[in-house]
Amino acid sequence: MKKEKLNNNSELRQDLVTGDWVIIATGRMKRPEDFSSQNQEDISQKPRSNEDLSQCFFCYPEKTGQKKDVLIYRNSQGEWTLRVFPNKYPILSQEIKLEKREEGPYSAFGGFGFHELIITRDHYRSFALMKTEEVAEVFDAFQERYLTLMKEKNINYISIFHNYGKKAGASIAHPHSQLLAIPVISPYVRLELDGAEKYYQSNQRCVYCNMLKYEQENKSRIVYQNDDFIAFCPFAARSSFEIWVLPKKHMPYFERINDKEKIALAKVFQKSMYALYKALNNPALNFYIHTSPCDGQDYIHYHWHIEIIPRTSTWAGFELETGVEVTALPPEKAAEYLRKALKE
Amino acid sequence: MKKEKLNNNSELRQDLVTGDWVIIATGRMKRPEDFSSQNQEDISQKPRSNEDLSQCFFCYPEKTGQKKDVLIYRNSQGEWTLRVFPNKYPILSQEIKLEKREEGPYSAFGGFGFHELIITRDHYRSFALMKTEEVAEVFDAFQERYLTLMKEKNINYISIFHNYGKKAGASIAHPHSQLLAIPVISPYVRLELDGAEKYYQSNQRCVYCNMLKYEQENKSRIVYQNDDFIAFCPFAARSSFEIWVLPKKHMPYFERINDKEKIALAKVFQKSMYALYKALNNPALNFYIHTSPCDGQDYIHYHWHIEIIPRTSTWAGFELETGVEVTALPPEKAAEYLRKALKE
Numbered sequence: 141m142k143k144e145k146l147n148n149n150s151e152l153r154q155d156l157v158t159g160d161w162v163i164i165a166t167g168r169m170k171r172p173e174d175f176s177s178q179n180q181e182d183i184s185q186k187p188r189s190n191e192d193l194s195q196c197f198f199c200y201p202e203k204t205g206q207k208k209d210v211l212i213y214r215n216s217q218g219e220w221t222l223r224v225f226p227n228k229y230p231i232l233s234q235e236i237k238l239e240k241r242e243e244g245p246y247s248a249f250g251g252f253g254f255h256e257l258i259i260t261r262d263h264y265r266s267f268a269l270m271k272t273e274e275v276a277e278v279f280d281a282f283q284e285r286y287l288t289l290m291k292e293k294n295i296n297y298i299s300i301f302h303n304y305g306k307k308a309g310a311s312i313a314h315p316h317s318q319l320l321a322i323p324v325i326s327p328y329v330r331l332e333l334d335g336a337e338k339y340y341q342s343n344q345r346c347v348y349c350n351m352l353k354y355e356q357e358n359k360s361r362i363v364y365q366n367d368d369f370i371a372f373c374p375f376a377a378r379s380s381f382e383i384w385v386l387p388k389k390h391m392p393y394f395e396r397i398n399d400k401e402k403i404a405l406a407k408v409f410q411k412s413m414y415a416l417y418k419a420l421n422n423p424a425l426n427f428y429i430h431t432s433p434c435d436g437q438d439y440i441h442y443h444w445h446i447e448i449i450p451r452t453s454t455w456a457g458f459e460l461e462t463g464v465e466v467t468a469l470p471p472e473k474a475a476e477y478l479r480k481a482l483k484e
Numbered sequence: 485m486k487k488e489k490l491n492n493n494s495e496l497r498q499d500l501v502t503g504d505w506v507i508i509a510t511g512r513m514k515r516p517e518d519f520s521s522q523n524q525e526d527i528s529q530k531p532r533s534n535e536d537l538s539q540c541f542f543c544y545p546e547k548t549g550q551k552k553d554v555l556i557y558r559n560s561q562g563e564w565t566l567r568v569f570p571n572k573y574p575i576l577s578q579e580i581k582l583e584k585r586e587e588g589p590y591s592a593f594g595g596f597g598f599h600e601l602i603i604t605r606d607h608y609r610s611f612a613l614m615k616t617e618e619v620a621e622v623f624d625a626f627q628e629r630y631l632t633l634m635k636e637k638n639i640n641y642i643s644i645f646h647n648y649g650k651k652a653g654a655s656i657a658h659p660h661s662q663l664l665a666i667p668v669i670s671p672y673v674r675l676e677l678d679g680a681e682k683y684y685q686s687n688q689r690c691v692y693c694n695m696l697k698y699e700q701e702n703k704s705r706i707v708y709q710n711d712d713f714i715a716f717c718p719f720a721a722r723s724s725f726e727i728w729v730l731p732k733k734h735m736p737y738f739e740r741i742n743d744k745e746k747i748a749l750a751k752v753f754q755k756s757m758y759a760l761y762k763a764l765n766n767p768a769l770n771f772y773i774h775t776s777p778c779d780g781q782d783y784i785h786y787h788w789h790i791e792i793i794p795r796t797s798t799w800a801g802f803e804l805e806t807g808v809e810v811t812a813l814p815p816e817k818a819a820e821y822l823r824k825a826l827k828e
Contacts, residue, residue: 149814153720157679157691162720162809172813172821175724175796176765231810244698245691246719301801309800318802326806335501347501347589354588375590376497376506380519421520428805449804452519456653457645458662460793461772462670465506466575469516470493477516 150251165231198314230255254321268417276406296435305424340441348443364411368404371412373471380469385446394431418481494595509575542658574599598665612761619750640779649768684785692787708755712748715756717815724813729790738775762825
């Protein structure tokens with residue numbers, strides 16, 4: 141009861157200067173004392189051999205009081221292979237009204253949104269170690285939930301992301317992805333949408349298509365590719381070993397991917413994750429899908445893609461201040477090393 | 485020799501889509517193997533009691549092969565109290581030419597710039613534990629170096645920042661601040677400059693002055709203030725316990741601060757750091773100065789300030805993807821707790 145009450149205080153607050161959004165999600169931690177450096181837990185991404193899996197929230201979600209599944213996939217024996225259910229500790233909730241609140245010069249909105257978890261069955265098997273079909277099934281679930289939630293009123297962007305390892309912000313070791321359907325267009329996505337639009341106006345072509353064409357000619361930054369998808373380390377990588385996965389065909393909307401493309405994507409994505417796993421010894425990482433908003437506008441010049449960011453370094457003051465990120469290894473060298481890891 | 489050669493490969497690369505900058509600073513880590521999760525060192529911010537300080541790079545900078553001091557302050561006994569010298573492992577260097585390089589659709593510039601370290605003498609005494617005069621001396625050094633470097637050709641922004649603790653990216657325990665004089669205006673600063681300009685056009689007043697006025701009336705988010713400066717937790721805080729320190733008078737340029745203001749700033753800043761130290765048990769944190777660029781343009785509607793970001797949580801996939809940051813504790817509650825810590 142107390143948790144529910146606190147959740148209802150969640151707010152989307154706008155920065156008065158930059159227009160950026162933050163979410164004040166009070167349901168997750170209660171007392172100021174919890175933030176003390178003494179009280180931070182240590183949660184490792186490494187599977188522990190003598191772990192009691194019967195206590196895992198995601199191995200046995202029904203035992204640990206999670207709410208109803210919104211999607212469940214089963215194999216031919218009827219066993220579940222993938223489940224999607226609402227996050228027990230949501231940072232936004234469909235039960236909160238999207239009401240505007242003004243306070244002096246500031247404004248905020250009630251924390252309305254959907255926060256779901258996408259769980260695969262095997263506690264120890266991350267994307268790097270999955271079969272292509274298993275990876276394709278996850279993308280299938282992403283798409284299915286996307287298509288459902290984009291129809292909800294006041295949902296304008298759907299963020300799909302994955303945190304792997306403590307250094308990447310994962311609080312539970314069992315592999316899981318997350319989906320956040322939100323009322324606002326996030327600032328980073330807005331930067332890319334505007335950049336792609338501007339580039340199109342100046343060059344009469346998609347900036348991502350142009351990039352792809354050059355990367356395929358130049359080859360030095362490619363990690364893996366097939367007919368439909370390509371994975372490469374971006375020229376202006378924000379972290380060492382960052383990888384982008386893009387459809388080769390111009391496609392603004394992730395949710396319109398077809399089954400054949402999904403298999404091709406799963407293959408290239410899995411190889412990218414495996415290359416990182418081998419090259420960096422199972423590193424902590426984040427990945428997310430950047431796709432067009434679902435706010436009813438046209439985003440014909442955008443090109444959806446996945447960004448994979450291994451947490452090889454800690455962002456420090458300079459990065460936080462300036463947004464100028466410092467990368468220690470050039471993407472050409474990183475790609476070479478990743479290609480080598482795939483051959484071993 | 486090998487390091488020098490690698491340093492000369494440092495580049496400022498521009499993201500083709502967003503226009504953001506990254507620095508590929510190859511002098512810092514050499515082999516792809518160094519990025520493996522097995523090979524990451526553990527560096528704690530906590531002083532170890534049996535530490536051999538004679539090995540500390542910053543207690544005895546002359547012993548550890550650092551280049552010449554560019555600034556040194558001494559007490560009345562002639563002992564040094566503060567030193568500024570070039571970073572031995574710079575991410576940018578004045579020896580690199582700012583030449584443009586084009587590669588396919590991309591462009592990059594040679595990694596020209598200045599990277600300096602500002603060191604206070606006491607290995608164990610961070611800002612939280614310093615006297616007002618000691619803090620004022622550090623701001624004095626910041627200003628002195630700023631005034632010198634802003635005159636250098638091709639320097640358009642000077643970033644002054646501080647990383648404290650391993651979680652905040654500090655690689656050396658001895659308290660030290662950093663200065664990076666760079667040829668580009670960083671994207672986050674650009675967002676604030678543009679936001680402040682736009683707000684002025686619509687409201688005929690400075691957005692920060694407006695914020696200050698409201699915070700002084702409302703009082704709930706104030707941590708500490710005196711006649712000239714105020715510290716408060718911002719309405720749209722990006723991390724729990726984030727604090728901004730602002731001059732109460734409209735001031736676009738940090739480097740124009742006078743001696744009286746410097747003492748007032750030192751007082752408010754030290755109290756803010758002490759409140760965090762007490763409330764969060766000596767947390768890892770970053771702080772930085774956001775000020776107007778030194779590119780010769782007028783930034784009359786901007787208002788310089790300091791942002792202090794305790795690293796109370798790990799930014800995960802959602803934050804990296806969207807730039808929508810998730811904060812667990814509302815700034816009103818954080819400020820209340822910090823005020824209490826100051827009274828203890």
